[in-house]
Amino acid sequence: MAEPTTRWLTSEEQHAWRLFLTATQTLFSAVEGQLQRDSAIAHGYYEILVRLSEAEGRELRMSQLAEASTSSKSRLSHAVARLEERGWVQRLDCPTDRRGQVARMTDAGYAALEAAAPGHAEQVRRSVFDRLTGDQVAQLAAISEAIAGGAQPGETPICPLPCDNELDE
Amino acid sequence: MAEPTTRWLTSEEQHAWRLFLTATQTLFSAVEGQLQRDSAIAHGYYEILVRLSEAEGRELRMSQLAEASTSSKSRLSHAVARLEERGWVQRLDCPTDRRGQVARMTDAGYAALEAAAPGHAEQVRRSVFDRLTGDQVAQLAAISEAIAGGAQPGETPICPLPCDNELDE
Numbered sequence: 001m002a003e004p005t006t007r008w009l010t011s012e013e014q015h016a017w018r019l020f021l022t023a024t025q026t027l028f029s030a031v032e033g034q035l036q037r038d039s040a041i042a043h044g045y046y047e048i049l050v051r052l053s054e055a056e057g058r059e060l061r062m063s064q065l066a067e068a069s070t071s072s073k074s075r076l077s078h079a080v081a082r083l084e085e086r087g088w089v090q091r092l093d094c095p096t097d098r099r100g101q102v103a104r105m106t107d108a109g110y111a112a113l114e115a116a117a118p119g120h121a122e123q124v125r126r127s128v129f130d131r132l133t134g135d136q137v138a139q140l141a142a143i144s145e146a147i148a149g150g151a152q153p154g155e156t157p158i159c160p161l162p163c164d165n166e167l168d169e
Numbered sequence: 170m171a172e173p174t175t176r177w178l179t180s181e182e183q184h185a186w187r188l189f190l191t192a193t194q195t196l197f198s199a200v201e202g203q204l205q206r207d208s209a210i211a212h213g214y215y216e217i218l219v220r221l222s223e224a225e226g227r228e229l230r231m232s233q234l235a236e237a238s239t240s241s242k243s244r245l246s247h248a249v250a251r252l253e254e255r256g257w258v259q260r261l262d263c264p265t266d267r268r269g270q271v272a273r274m275t276d277a278g279y280a281a282l283e284a285a286a287p288g289h290a291e292q293v294r295r296s297v298f299d300r301l302t303g304d305q306v307a308q309l310a311a312i313s314e315a316i317a318g319g320a321q322p323g324e325t326p327i328c329p330l331p332c333d334n335e336l337d338e
Contacts, residue, residue, distance in 0.1 A: 006287040013298050016306050019313035118175040129182050131315040137185050139308040144188035146300040
């Protein structure tokens with residue numbers, strides 16, 4: 001039962017929320033479908049490869065990668081293990097933190113990302129940006145920033161020292 | 170490698186897309202977390218209960234429910250089976266379509282939804298609507314409608330005849 005203090009959504013908010021749920025489900029289903037079909041990469045894995053490709057030395061601490069992808073550490077660990085099996089990522093011990101590990105993208109991983117990127121960009125354009133005006137793109141950015149709040153993935157500093165040692169395993 | 174015809178995102182689009190990805194991950198993680206923690210209901214299951222609660226007779230054909238939730242039929246089938254195990258939903262044969270089945274919400278399911286709704290509404294308000302202006306709520310609705318395209322969940326007609334027969338199992 002509703003408590004007297006429940007702050008229910010107004011009808012405008014309810015309407016916006018339902019459209020937003022439908023939009024995100026439709027959109028992420030299309031983006032996931034294209035990446036899986038054309039490149040056999042899950043969208044979450046693609047995002048990990050993007051983050052690594054942009055980092056200095058194409059490497060990030062696992063903890064930084066987890067923040068950047070807003071994934072839990074255990075889920076990220078699983079994803080990176082799958083990417084390692086494909087030879088796209090290596091896990092290395094970080095010399096500045098004995099408990100920490102660093103994920104580094106391999107040349108094969110970079111090539112896989114390069115091969116997948118055009119089809120993915122086309123899908124994101126079709127699913128989102130072909131459907132929006134320039135004003136709406138700016139509005140979407142502002143709304144997303146407000147919802148994301150303090151979380152700013154990709155802005156976390158990378159491992160402060162180069163981590164050149166190989167993985168122990 | 171990029172084909173010459175690849176329609177890459179502009180820097181404004183890239184910026185908006187990344188913020189949108191962060192916002193949706195942050196938001197859905199918070200919404201899922203609250204529902205699981207306070208009501209032990211996955212967000213996708215909650216959405217199924219909402220759809221059923223609003224349908225005439227609190228029942229929908231499985232195929233209509235699948236469209237309404239933009240889930241695949243197999244995923245929906247799994248979810249409804251879990252809801253049936255909890256006694257919140259019953260599956261019945263539909264008399265107008267021998268291959269079709271109807272999902273009907275039970276009183277226990279309705280009570281579970283009623284109990285979960287205030288906490289969920291509060292979370293959606295905190296994660297989204299407390300952070301947006303009235304103009305942004307309208308913008309979010311318009312942007313979502315453009316992205317959702319033709320998909321209009323909840324507007325599919327329900328089973329045209331009452332389905333009062335019990336499940337065979």
